[in-house]
């Protein structure tokens with residue numbers, strides 16, 4: 455146990471010494487209890503249920519705290535040395551027995567370290583999933599391009615929960631800014647299937663209900679073809695290939711004009 | 725030829741599937757339009773598995789007949805199966821609130837499409853998209 459504590463000393467900032475002590479004690483107690491039942495081979499039986507639970511908790515916690523796989527596994531494998539030391543004292547006079555027992559302890563702890571590793575990876579996967587949710591949340595900004603015009607660039611995959619966020623953000627901004635035109639740009643959406651299309655259509659309808667108009671831009675040529683083959687009808691929706699052409703439509707609707715200035719005629723602007 | 729199977733249990737799994745299909749497309753030299761068609765069809769089938777069967781898997785491989793190369797995707801699930809297969813292949817038929825375009829749309833997007841399904845027996849959908857898109 456001291457070894458486990460020492461091993462982790464350099465990581466003092468990640469977990470307190472007391473916490474480590476407690477984890478080691480728990481694991482060791484459970485392990486000794488399991489061993490008492492005489493089962494050294496199969497760690498997937500009820501005998502080891504408690505050991506596995508404790509081990510999984512520790513591994514998942516370490517994955518979340520940012521421990522490396524090596525550090526997580528050393529926690530388990532450092533038990534090996536400790537147990538072997540105990541066995542050596544007990545069976546000092548009978549090397550054959552000692553040899554057998556050491557083999558058993560070895561394979562037992564190898565198996566446990568596999569369990570620790572598996573749950574560690576699961577813990578990391580959970581972290582990744584949570585992060586991707588967070589990225590989805592933050593990557594749906596609503597931009598006020600001009601008085602009365604909102605633009606919403608959508609980047610990444612549109613799933614049901616994300617569409618909900620997009621739609622809520624957009625409707626909220628329409629109310630807050632009193633905008634009359636919203637541009638949904640999908641050039642950053644890699645795949646437009648029937649569900650994504652359905653969500654886009656719903657968002658357009660909701661925008662209309664708010665009294666605003668919605669333009670979908672960024673429809674790449676290959677996406678346009680695919681939509682047609684899927685049998686999706688977007689003829690009721692204003693669609694544009696680029697954000698620039700969508701902006702042009704929006705400016706025209708608001709009776710705005712963008713043009714280059716003749717510098718000779720307007721020397722003051724120089 | 726090597727093949728690759730990926731389990732389908734959640735929406736995010738499609739990201740891995742898509743990147744693997746992209747690798748196969750690069751290997752066969754399939755152009756962007758055909759690649760997009762195949763990936764969109766795959767997206768429909770992955771969603772169906774998640775919506776109706778909860779989980780399943782997809783096997784992805786390169787196939788070739790007479791020097792003609794293509795990509796074959798086999799989607800397998802052990803879900804409830806499809807009661808009325810003929811209806812399910814019609815545009816607009818959906819037992820959920822979907823558009824009912826997934827199966828018929830996927831069929832239009834790829835070169836070859838086969839579906840096997842029966843109530844209680846799960847569903848297998850096989851797609852082949854030839855490099856030239858025909």
Ligand SMILES: Nc1ncnc2c1ncn2[C@@H]1O[C@H](COP(=O)(O)OP(=O)(O)O)[C@@H](O)[C@H]1O
Pocket residue numbers: 768772773776777801803804805806812813817818819820821822823824825826827828847
């Ligand atoms: N893998 C599957 N397992 C069970 N039922 C399915 C499966 N795939 C499709 N279906 C059934 O076929 C119908 C049509 O599917 P689809 O064309 O993709 O339209 P949608 O998903 O929009 O309903 C679905 O509503 C569903 O009842």
Ligand SMILES: [Mg+2]
Pocket residue numbers: 768771772822825826827
């Ligand atoms: Mg569908």
